[in-house]
Amino acid sequence: MPESLSGWRHVYSGKVRDLYESEDPSQSDLVLIVASDRISAFDNILSPAIPGKGENLTAITNFWFEKLAVANHRVKNVATPSEVAERATVAKKLEMYPVECVVRGFIAGSGYKEYLATGEICGISLPSGLKDGDKLQEPIFTPAFKAEVGEHDQNIDFDKVIELVGKEVANQLRDTSIAIYNQASVIALKAGLVLADTKFEFGKDPNGETIVLADEVLTPDSSRYWDKAAYDQGNTVESFDKQIVRNWLLQIWDPEGSNPPTVLSPELVEKVSSRYAELRKKLTGTNQ
Numbered sequence: 001m002p003e004s005l006s007g008w009r010h011v012y013s014g015k016v017r018d019l020y021e022s023e024d025p026s027q028s029d030l031v032l033i034v035a036s037d038r039i040s041a042f043d044n045i046l047s048p049a050i051p052g053k054g055e056n057l058t059a060i061t062n063f064w065f066e067k068l069a070v071a072n073h074r075v076k077n078v079a080t081p082s083e084v085a086e087r088a089t090v091a092k093k094l095e096m097y098p099v100e101c102v103v104r105g106f107i108a109g110s111g112y113k114e115y116l117a118t119g120e121i122c123g124i125s126l127p128s129g130l131k132d133g134d135k136l137q138e139p140i141f142t143p144a145f146k147a148e149v150g151e152h153d154q155n156i157d158f159d160k161v162i163e164l165v166g167k168e169v170a171n172q173l174r175d176t177s178i179a180i181y182n183q184a185s186v187i188a189l190k191a192g193l194v195l196a197d198t199k200f201e202f203g204k205d206p207n208g209e210t211i212v213l214a215d216e217v218l219t220p221d222s223s224r225y226w227d228k229a230a231y232d233q234g235n236t237v238e239s240f241d242k243q244i245v246r247n248w249l250l251q252i253w254d255p256e257g258s259n260p261p262t263v264l265s266p267e268l269v270e271k272v273s274s275r276y277a278e279l280r281k282k283l284t285g286t287n288q
């Protein structure tokens with residue numbers, strides 16, 4: 001990852017995205033977010049990278065920014081550096097809320113695990129007898145606390161969200177998350193996709209709105225997308241998201257153990273790369 005891109009200097013790298021600040025002091029309220037091709041699972045950056053992933057994630061997020069009825073962090077009138085144009089977003093710097101706003105319309109993943117153990121997810125009690133992949137009566141807000149780098153995120157109940165951000169913002173985060181999940185689910189369904197669950201992140205614009213959608217939005221890294229026709233046949237395994245990587249790793253590697261994750265096979269890398277491209281095509285109608 002370059003230390004500088006025309007007019008921007010590198011300040012931070014997350015597992016997947018690299019952040020840059022402008023060298024122009026009049027743009028100190030902006031940040032450049034560059035989506036790399038890196039992929040992470042179980043809090044580890046995996047190897048090798050997934051060709052085309054950064055561009056596909058950026059295109060998918062931008063697609064949703066245009067569709068969703070909520071303010072977002074993207075600044076469209078400042079150009080992205082040409083070296084990374086298709087992978088980069090200029091955004092407003094926000095004061096981020098320390099909550100991963102997960103919405104589930106279907107039960108899967110850590111939600112299903114928690115439900116099996118307790119009958120609840122994040123303090124929300126659910127009917128008995130649900131199976132992995134079942135549709136919920138209505139979408140539920142199941143937040144997680146954003147852990148420091150290197151720590152696992154933790155599912156939390158709504159009272160904990162209130163403690164973290166106050167009652168008014170907690171209500172707004174929940175209601176906005178569910179509303180945009182519902183809006184997105186209808187759009188996904190028209191593209192032949194079931195949006196099982198997803199995670200949003202919001203921040204406060206110091207010069208504006210309190211609830212601004214940030215980060216990646218409804219990407220295959222932050223969501224579970226199932227093929228509608230396959231789902232109707234009872235198949236949620238061949239999904240269009242990172243779950244195929246998690247499933248592959250779990251067959252041969254123990255995320256709780258001390259060994260580093262297994263290097264991804266060329267076949268898996270190719271599969272993930274083409275699945276992400278296919279999701280982009282299904283949603284946006286184009287792959288470039």
Ligand code: C5P
Nearest residue numbers: 108109110111197198199221222223224
């Ligand atoms: O694993 P779990 O069932 O909790 O994930 C629910 C949804 O939220 C999944 O779509 C997952 O990709 C997303 N998520 C995320 N980042 C997190 C936690 C969950 O993108 N830190």
